[in-house]
Amino acid sequence: MAAPAPLLHPDSDPSFAELLALRPQLRMDPLAGLMMEEVPLARIAAAVGTPTWVYSANTLRRRLATLQSALDDARLGAQVHFAVKANPNLAVLRTLGEAGAGADVVSEGELRAARAAGIPASHIVFSGVGKTLAEIRLALAEDIQQINAESAEEVEMISAVATAMGRTARVALRVNPDVDAKTHAKITTGKSENKFGIAIGDAPALYARMATLPGIQPIGVAVHIGSQITAGVSAYRTAYGHLADLVRALRAQGLPVERVDCGGGLGIPYRDEPAPHPAALAGAIQATLGNLGVELMVEPGRWIAGPAGVLLASVILQKQGAERRFVVLDAAMNDLVRPAMYEAWHGIVPVTPADFVAAVAPADVVGPICESGDTFARNRGLPPLEPGSLVAFLDAGAYGAAMSSTYNNRPLAAEVLVDGDRFAVVRERQTQDALLAGQRLPDWFAA
Template structure:
């Protein structure tokens, strides 16, 4: 469920018409719903009711400071994968004891920053990283809390570019050799082993891969405890998918996901961490764009809009589908035509949809890309020297710009011409 609905023929975000936001900030722009973000976080929190747990929002899906503060104020932890994400989470008011640091390439500087500023745990991805973290912690006179990320070699049945739990992926250490690595970690003076971490991919629409991975984690937990290692926390990652195509069967619900966790690891008495991102923020956002031209081609019509692949790269990078709807609702029974919906960037790949059935649209008409709250603004760029587009947060009948569109002058002034030119 989201809070983007038609009222009196106009698509609203909660109680605000998207046409009003477009008139205020121009197009294209991203718009997020406070009510949807709150609801989706709450669904995960309720799914683990009765278990000692922390829901850590994977901020790589949406790292806007206002979104982080909103979710952090609800009691969420934050899963970060870089120094910038860590500092943003802290700036949003999230305490270090609720921040988990993931990622395969943590630098010593990042380690020092997190140890100094406070950290719940590092999810260690390799033996060289473990050794580096141990050295940094010893030099600082502290112990670094860690979970080791294990790769369970489970097929997540998702897009190849967002699968992370197969043996050929770069993430984690093979689960078969995990006991030896844990034994080494337990002997390190700068390391405090607290748990196990696993994450098998993103946009999963079946529960079986989770069940397989979590069952392997349960077996490893019991084996490590038999080795004398006190495993007391399980970080089970995220990855639950969302319905990008409204006509398709919906992915499993958070409550069903929670049931799998109970059935596979609930008997272990561990604190449970999960790291959802997409399912919290994805359907909580839309991208709104204006039509520039309708171009009649040979055998096809092109709807050229003012948003481009630099604003929303998922269709170009992943062949991803987003439902695209008119902001002003078409009259009942209106005839539809097939359009290739494209942006103005000088790339054939700047295509959002091919032969998409839409009611007739013309210049200045608005369209909304649904399910754009995750991996939208965070993956945007200024390719073709196009400014990053605004982000807007709606709360009931109010809206605020939470990231402004830079001016062309601001973009240009970020570059420096050396004196010898």
């Protein structure tokens, strides 16, 4: 049997105070405990229960404004379309829509959510490698701003559906530039072996084909090279450089190119790692695409929503194992799957002032699901935590609730929006009855 991995000293991780110092939406009040904006998280837990997702409306607005300002300062005039896949909650979408963001959607459900949140169809882009005929019909019926086509086969589908409906689809061609974004293998999307987009060398012929098809108005090109990109912006510069060359080549053939969709993927620091600022992304766009006279758009998701959310959880018990201490929470991998799926690191901060300043010792933080993979952190420095103690997972506003499931027949957690000194439940906790709703026993069991 292999020797157990040595316990890491908790000082190797940022302290609780260091984590909060980088997240202005959170602060530790000496009496009320951990606050999001002006609301104690303990008050939300008492009113709503745990596990619960909590989102900061002002953080959503602030980060959107920071990104838009960086683009404006570079004189790009770029539109921001929030990637709905990161967080499709209607209150989150409404907050961002009212602040000026459009939506990038990848399914019928996301399109309907964006429209229900009040985002106009004229500010919605439909991306994704596998749009169904029904989804294409809905996009055309809603008259959305743009469909990003990802294959020759999809171009033909869009043409057929649009012609049958008597519509003209505004279509951008998503290209695959074969650029390595140096991110996790499961979320890289711009390499040649990935399923996304058209090989950039094949794009001119297909774009010319689009211009001859009925029901299609080719309006530009699109690219997206991955998610959680933190290794600088060199990959963006390379991809956008290839895109600029493509635009020039298409125009040399007499083909119209009005718009370039630059995608998203800008990463955030979950721990204390460096991450590029929106100004660096804007600089990469300006240097490569800024002189082409095209409309520009970006599709951020995580960068806007990630730091705006926490997952609030309660301690069920502490268990002293043969080799390590386990802190067992009422949240599980069905709620926050990123650690199990991507080996992702999330800050875990105690909510009460006493726990925040207590001495820490290594512990494994786990959930109650019947899998060893239901582990949020190993050897994490935490104080002794009594049953009922509250902790908050940081930077959980993107790909948190959106990726949750009902594995082990666990209900989906509630979602709450905080805005200043007020909060509201924006998605009710799923009930046990709702878990069984829609299931039916065959008639023969009755016999």
